[in-house]
Amino acid sequence: MVFQPPQKRNFRVVSNKQIAAGQFELSFSPIDDKPMFNFIPGQWVMIELPDPHGGKIWKSAYSISNAPHTAKEQFEIAIKIDGDFTKRLERLVVGDVITAQGPYGVFTLKPGTSPLVIFAGGVGYTPFRSMIQSIIASNDPREIKFFYSNRTQVEIAYEHEFRELSKKQLRFKPIFILTQETRSDRNFEYRRLDREMLLKYVPDLQIAEFLMCGSRSFMESVRTILEQEGVDVKTRLRKELFD
Ligand SMILES: Cc1cc2nc3c(=O)[nH]c(=O)nc-3n(C[C@H](O)[C@H](O)[C@H](O)COP(=O)(O)OP(=O)(O)OC[C@H]3O[C@@H](n4cnc5c(N)ncnc54)[C@H](O)[C@@H]3O)c2cc1C
Structure with missing residues (x-):
């Protein structure tokens, strides 16, 4: 065809x-x-x-x-x-x-039952906003962990929207990562994503499906962490590159 x-x-x-x-x-x-x-x-x-x-x-x-x-x-x-x-x-x-x-594009939301673990670096959140809104609205029962990394809080887009959604939908959990700010506000994680942070929110990596979008270096580090934790990244990690 x-x-x-x-x-x-x-x-x-x-x-x-x-x-x-x-x-x-x-x-x-x-x-x-x-x-x-x-x-x-x-x-x-x-x-x-x-x-x-x-x-x-x-x-x-x-x-x-x-x-x-x-x-x-x-x-x-x-x-x-x-x-x-x-x-x-x-x-x-x-x-x-x-x-x-x-x-x-083929970086799309696929039907399934596995929990979704999403990694967005900076403006790389955009395809995920559409996916998250869609899952929540369609009563798709999948759990979503959404790691959203920025340097500072003012760079986070739709923070209020994501937080409100997570209050209404307990199966959606945004994790706001700030890599260049440190405060005592427990609503944020104040370092780059690492193994400990990932396991804190996703204790069972073996049942999840992983999606990521962001800079090459951000996605490289996500991939490395998952590989080191034994995730089969070839079949369970999908990515979108904005370059
Ligand atoms: C699948 C995909 C999804 C994406 N989604 C997003 C998203 O949601 N949000 C986001 O911010 N980015 C996204 N991007 C990145 C986006 O496509 C651009 O690469 C980015 O916005 C670069 O913007 P810029 O102003 O630096 O572009 P520029 O480098 O200024 O230019 C982009 C294009 O504009 C033209 N152009 C610019 N200047 C000139 C000139 N002087 N003379 C002639 N032509 C010119 C050329 O066609 C050039 O290729 C995505 C990329 C991809 C591949």
Whole structure:
């Protein structure tokens, strides 16, 4: 069967808001009268902007950060400000029109019963926000441990949302890791993820399914810890790379 690329469509900016230091969230709705595209949590879209000087189109991939059941009319992406492309996205205002093509990607939420252990470094949380929202809303009984690592608290996106979700849904446990801050607040872990921290929250590593997304060095260290604990990373650890 020949792969048919998803259609390119134009979308209007519905909102643009800051969600953490150096990070913002954009939501988009289609400008045509057709329904939103369907997607599976974890998938991404290619966002295109015209070149300001009439040259080649500028484009980059972004994971859809809301869950399908909340995306009947609009989809959300969360962006870490970095180079010229993201600075242009940051300047978008309500009503501006962009082109998006998607969904793409196989780093998706798969049905199953194993507890999920998720590792997100920085903006790598975006596909997981969609997965977590989706699991919780669908009464999927899986337990989720969500290790979410940032340097400082101001860089954590959706901290309040994740904490509120965990109060309502005891099977969801976010673990907020701060690698460059130390306080006496017990709501955080104040060092890089290590074996002791992992085992404190996930005593039985042999029954879980592992997912990770973040920088190469973050994912390398997660992989090493799991390997050293005897996890078969080839079959039980999946990853998304944002490079
Ligand atoms: C599957 C996947 C999912 C991702 N999800 C996310 C996510 O959820 N959130 C997130 O923040 N990041 C995500 N990323 C990373 C994202 O795709 C970009 O790599 C990142 O935002 C880089 O932004 P930038 O401003 O540095 O890009 P830039 O390096 O500035 O540019 C990106 C592109 O813009 C064009 N461009 C930029 N400057 C010029 C110029 N001067 N002239 C011509 N063209 C130019 C080019 O096409 C270039 O490739 C994801 C990546 C992948 C692969």
